[in-house]
Amino acid sequence: MPTPSRPDAPDNTHRASMLVEGFGLDQRLRPPDMTSFLTPEADLFSVWHLGIPDVTTDRWSLTVGGAVAQQLTLSLDDLRALPQTEITSVHECAGSPLAPSIPQRRVGNVRWGGVRLSELLRLAGPDDGSAYVISAGLDHGVYDSTYHDHYEKDLPLDKALDGTTLVALTVNGAPLPARRGGPVRLVVPGYYGTNSTKWLTALTVSDRRSTGAFTTKYYMDPPADASAQATPVWELAPNSFLVAPVDAGVHAGKPVEIWGWAWAHEPVTRVDISVDGGQTWTPARVTSRTGHAWQRFTLAWTPSSVGEHILACRARTLSGATQPSTPRRNRIHQRVVFVTQE
Numbered sequence: 001m002p003t004p005s006r007p008d009a010p011d012n013t014h015r016a017s018m019l020v021e022g023f024g025l026d027q028r029l030r031p032p033d034m035t036s037f038l039t040p041e042a043d044l045f046s047v048w049h050l051g052i053p054d055v056t057t058d059r060w061s062l063t064v065g066g067a068v069a070q071q072l073t074l075s076l077d078d079l080r081a082l083p084q085t086e087i088t089s090v091h092e093c094a095g096s097p098l099a100p101s102i103p104q105r106r107v108g109n110v111r112w113g114g115v116r117l118s119e120l121l122r123l124a125g126p127d128d129g130s131a132y133v134i135s136a137g138l139d140h141g142v143y144d145s146t147y148h149d150h151y152e153k154d155l156p157l158d159k160a161l162d163g164t165t166l167v168a169l170t171v172n173g174a175p176l177p178a179r180r181g182g183p184v185r186l187v188v189p190g191y192y193g194t195n196s197t198k199w200l201t202a203l204t205v206s207d208r209r210s211t212g213a214f215t216t217k218y219y220m221d222p223p224a225d226a227s228a229q230a231t232p233v234w235e236l237a238p239n240s241f242l243v244a245p246v247d248a249g250v251h252a253g254k255p256v257e258i259w260g261w262a263w264a265h266e267p268v269t270r271v272d273i274s275v276d277g278g279q280t281w282t283p284a285r286v287t288s289r290t291g292h293a294w295q296r297f298t299l300a301w302t303p304s305s306v307g308e309h310i311l312a313c314r315a316r317t318l319s320g321a322t323q324p325s326t327p328r329r330n331r332i333h334q335r336v337v338f339v340t341q342e
């Protein structure tokens, strides 16, 4: 397999060998299992396209370069010496870029810790007219029958500067494990997981988007109609799922709590619940949002009859964005619950 040069990689970055080769996915929890506000790291899903690199921590460095006044090269100790912050954030995979409209419910909610990207950009000083920050990982390998020299994503400069985007060193208070992107990854709260580049090694300020496969061929949603344009898979569309009840122990005439988690790029202001397959909807109680965390919703329900009931939940944001019933990654979640006589 030919190994093209890495234009974005600094000279002093070692080329990591791979611990694991090729695409992989680990998804432990399904919606009924996601009962805790914070997902334990060991239970959080993981995705890698090219494999998992073996990053030698003492040879690792991060460059912040491109259209900046002052290029930075930071060691792990340099990063640790900068002010650290934490944010609790929902972490959601957009699903396979080869089948982006299949809802995967591949999601969790974790506390990330590290250095604000805005702090690094303040030190580097982006040039006037720059509009994006491109991030590069140390992983390389084959995805979709093509060799990729590295994983590369981008995000708008405004998002990079909003104070929530992190160059992260910890998850739930512990150092990032190798699989999780350690020693250092990008975390973009409010954006799909694909944008949070793991095994981060270079940040490049630019006046244009990345031209890599993971921002052009993959993770670009097709236009909604002929007049529209393809859109980057950046901001989290409203989404929600039912944790409980499940199809056991639900009895006619007995109250039960319907509950689950809802989130979006913006705060969720309303979650509606249906117990009749989407014919009628009732607003649930929704907790307010902290950071970019998911929000809990609850509704008391007393089933009146035995038999199958189709439960569904639908989140809505302040600006009115909501979930579709058509095949989309944030399609309304439904569950059939069989109600019995006690």
Ligand SMILES: Nc1nc2c(c(=O)[nH]1)N[C@H]1C(S)=C(S)[C@@H](COP(=O)(O)O)O[C@H]1N2
Pocket (backbone or CB within 6 Å): 044, 045, 046, 047, 048, 049, 050, 091, 092, 093, 094, 136, 137, 138, 139, 151, 179, 180, 181, 192, 193, 194, 195, 196, 197, 198, 199
């Ligand atoms: N370097 C690199 N970063 C990456 C990926 C990757 O393949 N390589 N996959 C992305 C995708 S699609 C997702 S959903 C998240 C998954 O992060 P996790 O494994 O910590 O859950 O990492 C993103 N960052």
Ligand SMILES: [Mo]
Pocket (backbone or CB within 6 Å): 047, 092, 093, 094, 095, 193, 194
């Ligand atoms: Mo993903």
